[in-house]
Amino acid sequence: MTYLAFLSDFHPVAVHFPIALLPLAALLFIYRRFRPDAVNNTLLALVLWLAFWSCVVAVLLGFGNRYFNGHSGEAIDAHARIALAATLLVFVTVAQWSFPTATRQVMSFGRSLCLFVWRIVWRVVVFIGRFVWGLVRFLLIPLRVLVWLSRRLFPPLDRALSATKTALVSRIAVLRSAIARPVVPAPNWAGVSLGLCLILVAITGLRGANLSHGEAHLVRNMPQPLKTLLGVEQDNAASQLDRAFFEHDVLPVFKRSCIKCHGEHKQKKGLRLDSYEAVVASGVVHFQDPHGSELLRRLLLPPDDAAVMPPQDKGRELQSDDIGVVIHWLQGHSLESLAKAEGGLPTEIKTLARRLPPVDDETLSALNAIPGMTVRRLVNNVDLLLVNLSYVPKSDRSKALSELALVSDHIFHLDISGAELASNEWAQLRSFSNLERLNLAGSNIDHPVLQTLSELRRLKWLNLHRTSVTVPETELRSLMPSLATLYLPRKLEDS
């Protein structure tokens, strides 16, 4: 297996043989037209056979890469499909030189089939055309009446129009006769298929090069006027993945954990993750289908899996925050769209949200299905949650809390006002590490529980109104230094 994997790495070498041999065959084919004596069929067949077998070797090594070296993805699949088609076509071409009779029979059958299909298509086209023409004539009736009237009123116009019509009709008749009876000339199949071979191999090669050298490797340095002239847009496929977002948020993650092995100095498995172009061209990321991306699959594997990235023993594990950033990027979020979706959130909330892995709608639905519980995102597409537990019946509360444990980092505002929680239920609140606002008004919170809540480092707003807490405000504030707003039990008249 290791030998096969080793051999497969030579795919990039092998592909150059067909790329060189096929144009040589084409050159010989053309030269034969001028000097039939210099190039005989045997020579041409030899070159073509060599091209064919080199194609086969390259394709086999390519598939070897796919199965033994883990190269996969949509771009790779497309590359493989076109390569297979090219190989087949090379065989068809060479077969015409080596087995002429058999080929001719097959070709003649193919030609009849083509003609048959073409005739049916032509009938349909004519039918639709007549229908459309009739419709147009109908719709143009007012105009035609106008023309008819003006022709009656102005004889010179009538004459001019008649002459034009005659001329047009005769020309159309000629055209029609030319189209109506399609003439498929007996082609020089060898030439045509050789040309097609060249085109297919060129496409295969270009796609393969895009995979190894980057999407825009040929037009990267093209002067701007030429680009405008040819309509070349750089990073066409990649423009969906936001570059600014990548450079701002994703690249730092890769720099921390990946580029030692996939960077400038080392490119294990030919993968580079140190620039936007390289990542996008690598084929390991899939736009908008993050979970179909090889990159993400590797990141999310269990830590003891042999294929997990970064490898366990390298001491560069990713945090869940980091993976969240990568997912956001792959989902096609741009910095702008994220900012828009976040509805003008303060920067620190934005940063926090972007560091958390997404919560999907199913999870949210499941949470909301618990009687009396309301869970909403702070802002659409920002997975910080506003949770109201106040109206969850006692019987469902432990279930609600255990379900909430799955999204404990995402809970941002929590309302438990008026509820009486058991001590083990209070204990669960400590895991809501990103909690910013906590409403305990009218609950059975007491001093010991309150002390455990000092673990909530981000808590800024706490409501203890209508509780039996008697701790002085100064003590509470020193217990929870992050608190900005604090409501204690107090009567209206005290204020």
Place this chain on the structure above:
Amino acid sequence: MKRRDLIKRLSVGTTGVALGLGGFGQRVLASAGGADQYPIFSGHHFLPRARRVIFIWQAGGMSPYESFENKALLHKLHDKSPVKHRDACSAACLRPLYNFSQQGQSGIEMSDQFPHLAKVIDDMTIVKTLQNFAPAHPQASNFLFSGERLNDKPSLGAWVNYALGSDNPHLPGFVALGGAENISNGFLPSDLHGVFFETEGRALDFLDNPRAISARQQQAAVRQVADLDRLYASISGDDKARAHGKVFELAYKMQSSIPQVLDLQQEPDYIHEAYGLNDESTRKVGVDLLSARRLLEQGVRFVRVTDGGWDHHSGLDQQFPEKARGLDKPLSALISDLKQRGMLDDTLVVVAGEFGRTPFNEGKFIGGFGRGHNPDAGIVMLAGGGIRQGFVYGETDEFGFKTVKDPVNVNDLNATILYALGLDHMRLTYELGGRTFKPTGVGECRIVRDLFA
């Protein structure tokens, strides 16, 4: 939303259409709520500043000149024609009837008719330029609450209920106290209609069961109805069926929840005193506002309190002090009570009439003082829910008759209320009969972001 959800949802939609039952109103936004809730939003459009709203409607339209608009020119031209200055009207000008002084740290100028409110004025924003599209009460109130002239469109509370619902499954999301006008669900599902409670006496008719029916029997019957409705709704995709079942269930739940929530005896005496429940002149509004506070505290999303009788075409000098006194103490108590409870941080208090009143003395023709309708400049009082504190917005001309700077029309106001709740009035929409309806009527309007701190 994941792709397979979309496909699931689409296939449900097609089934509905195929059966010819797909209701003509369709929810257009992705749902991530529980099986039985409406929440069409899994989240908000904007950062939600407020989580609930109390809208106190000064039905009739409070006079700006007896509350916040002190125009020197009117003192000068009192009982004289403004014709030299404006060729609009042959009526005589009417000066502000009461003394004005600056109140609070913010020094907002207000009349002496609101002594209690003056104490909490530093928590409030006063908008002086509320504009409406109609100068007559019925149309103007339709515009104020639904953004459209006719009264068949959903009220703002119903839209909020549609988007956010009630946090408490035992209480409705939209409650009306003091008056049941303009609380329709319009074309929205019928369970979003505002529920009107009487605050004095029995809150709601038929809260008690007939003696022959046990609570268990009734529960079983309600469950049957709701289950059948849910089944039909799941086959047909028809919101109306689901709403029907939900109304039954909610009514059943309210039999036990409402007597509890609206029992003001549970409140201590000092609260009764603060809201003015012990004084006949302040009792009506006081009871409504205290009930509203209790409802909001229990998870109701939107409470609309109607304080009628501000339409002072005549008798301004006798009736305005009564009305002002009736509102002043309870409103200031509400604001300080909410603040005390930590609720003012996420409760938006809106006090508005449908329009303002004119600087001219209409009462002159029938004796005494009175002012006509002025849809070009009215007062809105706002507090809580992230609103700026001690702030005045908008400017009127020297008569207080026309807005000269920062107009806020009723649709702007509603868009701003929705914004405070984290909702975008352009994205909170409902498809009906080929048209996309939004809560803020037709055309453009703006969110007045300046009102927020």
